[in-house]
Amino acid sequence: xxxxxxxxxxxxxxxxxxxxxxxxxxxxxxxxxxxxxxxxxxxxxxxxxxxxxxxxxxxxxxxxxxxxxxxxxxxxxxxxxxxxxxxxxxxxxxxxxxxxxxxxxxxxxxxxxxxxxxxxxxxxxxxxxxxxxxxxxxxxxxxxxxxxxxxxxxxxxxxxxxxxxxxxxxxxxxxxxxxxxxxxxxxxxxxxxxxxxxxxxxxxxxxxxxxxxxxxxxxxxxxxxxxxxxxxxxxxxxxxxxxxxxxxxxxxxxxxxxxxxxxxxxxxxxxxxxxxxxxxxxxxxxxxxxxxxxxxxxxxxxxxxxxxxxxxxxxxxxxxxxxxxxxxxxxxxxxxxxxxxxx
Amino acid sequence: xxxxxxxxxxxxxxxxxxxxxxxxxxxxxxxxxxxxxxxxxxxxxxxxxxxxxxxxxxxxxxxxxxxxxxxxxxxxxxxxxxxxxxxxxxxxxxxxxxxxxxxxxxxxxxxxxxxxxxxxxxxxxxxxxxxxxxxxxxxxxxxxxxxxxxxxxxxxxxxxxxxxxxxxxxxxxxxxxxxxxxxxxxxxxxxxxxxxxxxxxxxxxxxxxxxxxxxxxxxxxxxxxxxxxxxxxxxxxxxxxxxxxxxxxxxxxxxxxxxxxxxxxxxxxxxxxxxxxxxxxxxxxxxxxxxxxxxxxxxxxxxxxxxxxxxxxxxxxxxxxxxxxxxxxxxxxxxxxxxxxxxx
Numbered sequence: 001x002x003x004x005x006x007x008x009x010x011x012x013x014x015x016x017x018x019x020x021x022x023x024x025x026x027x028x029x030x031x032x033x034x035x036x037x038x039x040x041x042x043x044x045x046x047x048x049x050x051x052x053x054x055x056x057x058x059x060x061x062x063x064x065x066x067x068x069x070x071x072x073x074x075x076x077x078x079x080x081x082x083x084x085x086x087x088x089x090x091x092x093x094x095x096x097x098x099x100x101x102x103x104x105x106x107x108x109x110x111x112x113x114x115x116x117x118x119x120x121x122x123x124x125x126x127x128x129x130x131x132x133x134x135x136x137x138x139x140x141x142x143x144x145x146x147x148x149x150x151x152x153x154x155x156x157x158x159x160x161x162x163x164x165x166x167x168x169x170x171x172x173x174x175x176x177x178x179x180x181x182x183x184x185x186x187x188x189x190x191x192x193x194x195x196x197x198x199x200x201x202x203x204x205x206x207x208x209x210x211x212x213x214x215x216x217x218x219x220x221x222x223x224x225x226x227x228x229x230x231x232x233x234x235x236x237x238x239x240x241x242x243x244x245x246x247x248x249x250x251x252x253x254x255x256x257x258x259x260x261x262x263x264x265x266x267x268x269x270x271x272x273x274x275x276x277x278x279x280x281x282x283x284x285x286x287x288x289x290x291x292x293x294x295x296x297x298x299x300x301x302x303x304x305x306x307x308x309x310x311x312x313x314x315x316x317x318x319x320x321x322x323x324x325x326x327x328x329x330x331x332x333x334x335x336x337x338x339x340x341x342x343x
Numbered sequence: 344x345x346x347x348x349x350x351x352x353x354x355x356x357x358x359x360x361x362x363x364x365x366x367x368x369x370x371x372x373x374x375x376x377x378x379x380x381x382x383x384x385x386x387x388x389x390x391x392x393x394x395x396x397x398x399x400x401x402x403x404x405x406x407x408x409x410x411x412x413x414x415x416x417x418x419x420x421x422x423x424x425x426x427x428x429x430x431x432x433x434x435x436x437x438x439x440x441x442x443x444x445x446x447x448x449x450x451x452x453x454x455x456x457x458x459x460x461x462x463x464x465x466x467x468x469x470x471x472x473x474x475x476x477x478x479x480x481x482x483x484x485x486x487x488x489x490x491x492x493x494x495x496x497x498x499x500x501x502x503x504x505x506x507x508x509x510x511x512x513x514x515x516x517x518x519x520x521x522x523x524x525x526x527x528x529x530x531x532x533x534x535x536x537x538x539x540x541x542x543x544x545x546x547x548x549x550x551x552x553x554x555x556x557x558x559x560x561x562x563x564x565x566x567x568x569x570x571x572x573x574x575x576x577x578x579x580x581x582x583x584x585x586x587x588x589x590x591x592x593x594x595x596x597x598x599x600x601x602x603x604x605x606x607x608x609x610x611x612x613x614x615x616x617x618x619x620x621x622x623x624x625x626x627x628x629x630x631x632x633x634x635x636x637x638x639x640x641x642x643x644x645x646x647x648x649x650x651x652x653x654x655x656x657x658x659x660x661x662x663x664x665x666x667x668x669x670x671x672x673x674x675x676x677x678x679x680x681x682x683x684x685x686x687x
Contacts, residue, residue, distance in 0.1 A: 029672035032478050036672025037577040057671060061579070072633070123373050131389075133478045217372065219393075219402065221582035222619070227670055239621050262599050263613040264403045294670035296392060296583045298372045 001139070002112060002181040004051050010110060010178060011082065012046035020082035020108055024062050026055040033134040033146065037062060051084075051112060053120040053137045053144045053157070058288040059083050060092040061229040067102050068232075082108040086119075088164070090173030091286035091321025092229045098328050099284075101232065111173030113181030116142050117157035118165020123298070125160045129153065158189050164289040164302060166190040175324065192313075196306040214299045218270040220263070224291035224301050225277060230284045237261060238273050274304060282308035283329025286321040344510035344519055346526035347533055348499075353506070354383055359522030363430040363466065366398075377431060386433045386501070389476030390662060394438050394589035395431055396445060399462040402586075404612040406457065406596070411606040422609075426461040430518060432468045434495060437482045437662035439469045441589030442494030447654055448592050457612070466514045469495035473540055474547045479663030481676055484551035487660055489544040500537055507537045553680050555647070555657060561683040562648040570685055572636030574678050577671040580635055582616040584642065584665035584673070590658045593617060617641045643678050 007025070014020040027038035027048040035054045039062070040046060066081055085093060090111055097104055120137060125146070132148040139145075144160060146153045158166060165171070167190050172183040191197070199207070222238070225231045238261045261272045285305040292302035312318040315338055318329050333342070348356060357365050357380055368388040369378040375388045377395055404424065411417040449458035472480070472489035482488060492498045496515035500507040507529060510516040519526065529537075552558065565571075585591035595615035600608040615622060618639075623632045632638050650658035659675065666674045 030674045030677040031666050031672065034672060039576050062577075219582075219586050219614075221586045221616070223579070223581035223583050223670060226579035226581035262611075263595055263597055263615075264599065264611055265613070266403065290670070294579075294581070294583070296587060296668050298374055 001115070001141075002051055004049070006180055007051055007084065007110065007112070008046045008049050011040060011049055012043045014082050014108070015040060015046065016043040018079060021077075021079040022066075023049075023082045023084075023110075024059045025049045025084040025110075026051065026057070026059075033137045049084075051139075053117070053139060055084075055086070055112075056119045056162075056290065056293055058089045058092055058227075058229055058290050059085065060089050060096060061227065061290075063093065063096065063102065063107055064229050064232045068234075077102075077106050080106050080108045082110055084110045084112055085173050085176070086112055086114055086288075087168060087171045087173050088286050088288040090175045091170070092288060094175050094321040094324050095284050095286060095328075096229065096232075097324045098326070104324065109173065109176040109178075111176030111179035111181075113173065113179065113183060114165065114168070114171035115139075115181050115184050116187060117144070118161045118168060118171065120144055120157075120160050121162040122293075124162075125155075128155055128160060161189075162289055162293070163190075163195045164287045164292075167192050167194050168287070193306055193310050196303050196310060199300075199303055212267065215267050215270045215274065217297045218265060218274065218299055219297055220265040220270065220273065221296060223294040223296065224274075224299075227290045227294040228281075229288075230281055231277070237276055274299070274301065278304040278308055281305050283312050283318055284320055285309055344516050345529050345534075346508045346519060347502075347529045348506040348508050348526055350504055350506065352525045353386075355525045356522045357384060357432070359525065360430050360518065362428055362521070363518075364427045365430045365432065366395075367432040377433075380432075384432065386470050386499070388433060390435045390438070390664075391433075392664075392668075393587055394441060394662065394664065395434055395465075395467070396438075396441060396589050396592075398429055398431060398465045399442075399458055400445060400449070400592060401461070402614045404457050406610045406612060408609050409598070409607070413605070417606075424457055424460050426464045428464045428466070430466045430468060432470070432499075434467045434469045435472060435476065435662070436469060436489055436491040436493070436495070437480070437487055437660040438589045439467055439494035440482075440487050440491055440660040441662075442467060444590045444650075444654075444656070444658055444660070445592060451653075466496045466518055467494060468497040468499065468515075468518065469511075471498060471500040471541065471544065473501055473544050475549050477663050477667060479550060479666040479674075479676070480661060481550045481552060481663060482661035483545070483549050484553075485555055485657050485659050485661040489547070490541040500540060502533065502536055502540065505533075507533060550663075550676055552647075552661075552676055554683055558657075558679055558683055559648040559651045561685075562644050562679075565682050565685055566640070566644075568682065568685055570682055571640040572634060574681060575635035575639035575673070578618070578635035578639055578673055579671055580618050580620055580638065581670070582614075582618055583668050583670070584675075585616045585618060586614060587664040587668055589660060589662055589664075590646075591616075593622075617645070639673065639678065643675060643682070646675070647679055 011023040023040040025038050026035040028050050029036035033054055035050055037057050038048055132150055134146040134148050136147045142157055143154050144157045169188040170185050172185045262269050289302055295301055312329050365380045366377040367380050367384040368375045368391050374392040376391055405422045407419050407421045409417055409419050449455040492511045496512045498509045498511055510519050593615045594612045596612050598608055598610050624630045646659040647657055
């Protein structure tokens with residue numbers, strides 16, 4: 001069992017000694033039980049840190065923000081940023097390192113093991129609370145303990161855990177500078193890709209009907225893209241800002257510029273957006289599930305990414321974020337590649 | 344006009360509204376949303392995930408189509424929306440108060456014919472909140488109330504086994520008259536119960552913006568405060584807060600080209616969003632609201648300062664959606680209170 005005090009002490013020490021210029025972790029938010037990202041720069045802030053089943057956020061996103069900020073301000077990094085990372089988050093950091101987004105010495109990984117559980121799925125929880133609002137959440141062995149105005153509610157974690165946590169077989173952050181909690185690598189409460197397999201068990205017609213309905217519902221708020229540490233491109237295919245317009249640009253040039261995706265939240269455009277994003281995450285998505293959680297209209301985005309990862313695993317034995325020195329899926333070549341066309 | 348409606352007869356009222364497409368909250372895809380009614384309706388939703396604003400201000404609106412044969416003048420054809428008449432049930436008071444705010448912006452300098460064409464065909468049948476349906480409700484502190492009728496055509500109040508139904512506008516009266524037979528006259532006891540329930544609803548504790556009247560001046564004084572960057576540190580720059588907001592109305596206009604020869608296409612308006620990095624991007628590449636702090640300041644100041652300066656009321660109606668749905672905990676109540684408490 002992780003002792004919160006250990007995490008706080010580590011953060012305080014690092015900030016006091018100048019070993020990190022910031023610690024990115026979780027703190028209690030101003031709205032109910034939910035944790036929120038915290039950015040600590042002073043040792044005395046360390047006691048704000050929390051660790052509970054609402055620490056969903058993949059904080060490696062903010063390492064990306066930090067790099068962008070430094071680049072924009074033309075500053076160099078100096079001391080590393082320390083970041084609290086679960087198993088999936090640490091795998092994201094590994095992918096970012098593989099892609100040379102930053103260097104290993106720029107980040108100090110404070111790993112936290114999800115041990116036997118994971119993070120809560122708010123939608124599943126709502127089904128168990130019958131309208132009551134949880135005001136706090138805590139780990140307790142294989143259970144989550146919630147408090148509501150009506151009192152304490154103890155639930156077996158697996159009943160309210162996020163699907164990706166149920167399927168996770170590496171809940172321990174293998175890549176770390178320091179790690180808290182027991183290494184339960186190999187534990188998984190459901191088979192990998194279980195939710196995807198359930199979806200794929202449907203016939204093609206039914207699958208298409210489902211996706212068509214989901215694509216129709218997307219409101220293109222881009223929360224999935226914005227919350228994803230892998231969606232770090234400065235220019236994105238869905239944005240209209242990449243085309244330079246000058247006084248000399250003619251109307252015809254403007255009219256015939258390539259726009260892959262219109263701003264209209266229509267099925268054709270939404271499909272192009274979501275499928276493009278899925279393709280660009282192949283071999284990179286570590287199934288942190290943030291896109292799926294953030295989606296305000298509950299499009300099961302995770303299934304798209306899972307599909308790509310399942311293909312990568314079955315075709316090439318590839319697991320994103322497994323090791324920094326390892327190959328990346330789309331930038332490596334295998335002599336025994338199953339595709340004849342490439343050999 | 345005040346009437347009593349037995350809950351069992353709600354369906355009969357809906358059936359009588361044959362001239363309208365009736366919408367009501369339904370549980371779909373793990374969320375409440377307005378759906379066309381076909382079958383029994385239950386008005387026991389907290390609030391819908393998305394506000395009803397899209398009925399008058401859809402995410403995509405075609406302004407006109409264009410066509411040009413090479414060498415000839417372009418031909419433009421205006422496409423006014425052919426909006427069906429909608430009666431939307433279960434509208435919470437915060438969303439009702441969103442309606443006059445949207446009416447204001449779409450009729451201030453220009454009368455927006457697209458908005459108005461749709462708007463005049465929507466009747467809002469409100470449902471008072473006997474207690475705050477969400478933990479982040481704060482209507483009372485922004486001048487609203489769980490029993491406000493502002494923007495609504497009809498107000499319904501749940502009295503247990505029946506509704507107290509009150510016409511607020513002529514449109515509302517017509518909706519009730521269309522099904523005169525299903526209603527009963529309220530007794531003195533019904534009126535007493537209504538009064539008591541409304542009093543209890545208003546007394547129910549809510550989260551609050553501490554000093555809404557002082558907010559415009561405080562926000563103005565803090566325009567350059569470093570607090571904004573601090574408060575927006577976690578912001579990911581997505582569009583959830585504004586797209587779900589009942590009063591956010593910013594839009595973009597684009598030409599969607601459907602064919603090049605002959606040149607053919609549509610000019611469309613789509614929702615835009617001050618939290619997107621490219622919202623204020625200039626063609627030079629300069630972005631005056633580069634950081635999330637400047638963008639959060641824009642959203643919050645628009646709600647609690649600029650709109651107030653322009654129209655004498657806060658734009659925010661306290662529905663709490665932007666708080667509940669933010670993936671990273673940005674909380675407009677916390678932001679306003681924190682900035683307002685800051686000595687600039």
